[in-house]
Amino acid sequence: MVTAYDYPSALHVDLAGIDIVLCGDSVAMVELGYDTTQPVDMEQMLHHCKAVARGTKRSLIVGDMPFGSYEVSEELAMTNAFRFIKEGFTDAVKIEGGRDRAHIVEKIVKNGIAVMGHVGLTPQAISVLGGFRAQGRTAVKARGLVDDALALQEAGAFAVVVECVPAPVAQAITEALEIPTIGIGAGPHTCGQVLVYHDMLGMTTHPHHEAFVPRFCKRYAQLGNVIREGLESFKQDVEAGTFPSEAYSPYKMPAAELRAFQALMAQDATSRQTQAHRAAERLKQSDEYEQIKLY
Numbered sequence: 306m307v308t309a310y311d312y313p314s315a316l317h318v319d320l321a322g323i324d325i326v327l328c329g330d331s332v333a334m335v336e337l338g339y340d341t342t343q344p345v346d347m348e349q350m351l352h353h354c355k356a357v358a359r360g361t362k363r364s365l366i367v368g369d370m371p372f373g374s375y376e377v378s379e380e381l382a383m384t385n386a387f388r389f390i391k392e393g394f395t396d397a398v399k400i401e402g403g404r405d406r407a408h409i410v411e412k413i414v415k416n417g418i419a420v421m422g423h424v425g426l427t428p429q430a431i432s433v434l435g436g437f438r439a440q441g442r443t444a445v446k447a448r449g450l451v452d453d454a455l456a457l458q459e460a461g462a463f464a465v466v467v468e469c470v471p472a473p474v475a476q477a478i479t480e481a482l483e484i485p486t487i488g489i490g491a492g493p494h495t496c497g498q499v500l501v502y503h504d505m506l507g508m509t510t511h512p513h514h515e516a517f518v519p520r521f522c523k524r525y526a527q528l529g530n531v532i533r534e535g536l537e538s539f540k541q542d543v544e545a546g547t548f549p550s551e552a553y554s555p556y557k558m559p560a561a562e563l564r565a566f567q568a569l570m571a572q573d574a575t576s577r578q579t580q581a582h583r584a585a586e587r588l589k590q591s592d593e594y595e596q597i598k599l600y
């Protein structure tokens with residue numbers, strides 16, 4: 306699974322043969338410039354999901370339900386899950402949380418929408434977690450994560466994301482479940498892996514973004530450097546006058562038309578001179594000119 310937030314990224318993920326494209330609420334951080342995933346809302350998520358859907362032919366599309374769109378009541382969760390399917394054209398939704406959210410997962414699944422769970426580091430809860438840091442690092446907390454994942458499976462989730470936990474914990478969750486686990490910063494023993502598009506392709510190389518690239522993320526390309534080099538080369542070319550060269554000036558007119566055009570321009574220039582001359586003559590004879598002279 307890889308995230309995508311717009312038409313071109315979805316096309317890339319889909320054409321690469323990746324099974325699942327996640328329109329993640331990480332869009333808040335990598336596309337919209339926020340420091341957390343918390344501010345992004347339903348309208349913004351749907352806007353991105355629609356573009357992702359237009360670029361995706363083959364992959365399963367999962368829409369990440371944003372912070373505040375599913376927690377307070379099953380009714381609100383249902384309303385918003387339906388919007389992801391009907392307006393965002395996603396195939397499924399993802400919500401964060403374990404045992405405490407199982408009743409919401411159950412409600413959504415019972416109403417015909419597939420739900421992906423998400424346990425471990427749940428970034429929407431940064432306010433209580435105190436930061437983007439690993440979860441399940443004590444025996445009791447780790448067992449709690451296994452219970453969370455089991456509760457989601459029981460509720461009908463079709464898969465579970467396991468984020469930022471020690472590898473043995475993700476392994477235990479994977480062994481405990483029948484549904485697939487998809488890890489991120491959770492070691493090699495999950496059924497699948499997910500990374501954020503911009504992180505894995507090295508698009509967050511700007512110093513401002515560097516802080517958001519997690520340690521677990523391998524960079525499979527350095528697109529940020531490629532983009533910067535391209536933009537700098539364009540600027541240099543334009544300043545040096547080497548762009549656009551003949552090769553990039555493709556629109557021609559027939560030679561006869563060009564000559565006729567130049568003749569028309571010459572005529573116009575002459576008549577503009579004549580008009581300017583006449584206007585000056587008229588002005589000289591007017592009262593206005595007398596007044597201007599007085600000043």
Ligand SMILES: Nc1nc(=O)c2c([nH]1)NC[C@@H]1CN(c3ccc(C(=O)N[C@@H](CCC(=O)O)C(=O)O)cc3)CN21
Nearest residue numbers: 331334335342428436437438439469501504517519520
């Ligand atoms: N660009 C991006 N990539 C992600 O993988 C991602 C997001 N954004 N936003 C939502 C969450 C947050 N994620 C993150 C981000 C950073 C760390 C990280 O490096 N944590 C540090 C600890 C930092 C601290 O203690 O405050 C670590 O060493 O684990 C982990 C998960 C994963 N998700």
Ligand SMILES: CC(C)C(=O)C(=O)O
Nearest residue numbers: 308329330331369466
């Ligand atoms: C990192 C994945 C699992 C996610 O939730 C997101 O991109 O928002």
Ligand SMILES: [Mg+2]
Nearest residue numbers: 329330331369
């Ligand atoms: Mg998310």
